[in-house]
Amino acid sequence: MLTKQKNRSTVSSAYQLIKLAWNHSQTGPESLDPTVIEKLQTQAQVAEKIIMAVLQSDAAKNQQVRQEEVNFIIEQLQQQFENPQSFTLSLQQQGLTVTQLELAIYQDLLCEKTVAAQSQDYRAASEQEALDYYQKNRAQFRHSERRNVSHILITINDLYRENSKEQARARLTQLRTLLLNDISSFPALALANSECPTALNNGLIGRVTRGQLYPQLDDVLFFMQAGTISPIIESEIGLHLLLCHEILPAGEQPEADAIKAITKQINQHRQKKCEKQWITSLLANS
Known part of the structure; x- marks a missing residue:
């Protein structure tokens, strides 16, 4: 210690x-x-x-x-x-x-x-509170089409030769060729090559809707078929390869799942409020 x-x-x-x-x-x-x-x-x-x-x-x-x-x-x-x-x-x-x-x-x-x-004494949300919120805000729990996606990112940084745009594109071109021959190698290749923190989770970003990713990625991802690899895409942070795992159609979250999510959200909000109040008081007295 x-x-x-x-x-x-x-x-x-x-x-x-x-x-x-x-x-x-x-x-x-x-x-x-x-x-x-x-x-x-x-x-x-x-x-x-x-x-x-x-x-x-x-x-x-x-x-x-x-x-x-x-x-x-x-x-x-x-x-x-x-x-x-x-x-x-x-x-x-x-x-x-x-x-x-x-x-x-x-x-x-x-x-x-x-x-x-400092936030352990917050008042936990009751099931009735969560249910009331759900019934008044059901529209919030209708979701648009989602895609379950992973990616490999190579950043652009001219301070390092291997991260020049030319070299980054060459590296991703080689990786894409490997993936087109064996898409099951994506997790291992993402872990070994991706320069995004998601590499620690084999490149998995998770389920996203339009607007959650960079526009350049959205423009490609939402036209991909499930189980396919994207071409190389350039965004503000570098070059990407996307793997679209599955397409989840638009729908409404089941009530039980919504209640669970609402309860968690209320509790987190109340915890954060306790923390903020304690920090504010601490700074005022420092």
């Missing part, structure tokens, strides 16, 4: 920037437009302020983070890079050493656990 004394260190906003960049575009900060970076840097600074306030609270003393949890996050980050050298280079570009990264992850996890612990 990491020592609690690490709480006193300043959390690196560079790590928060890395997290935000991946959530925004599934890429490192060095690949983003300066305007986007500026906005994410502001968000990272706010996140760091909150984390430091949480870590200095008495509530944080009751939480623990195991070394194994930190190692797991680092391993997930490393898997997004071609090799250990490119991972280290990316850290250097953000002004982080591996030791500093470990500390930032530790503090981030400790903050998450501390905040989550």
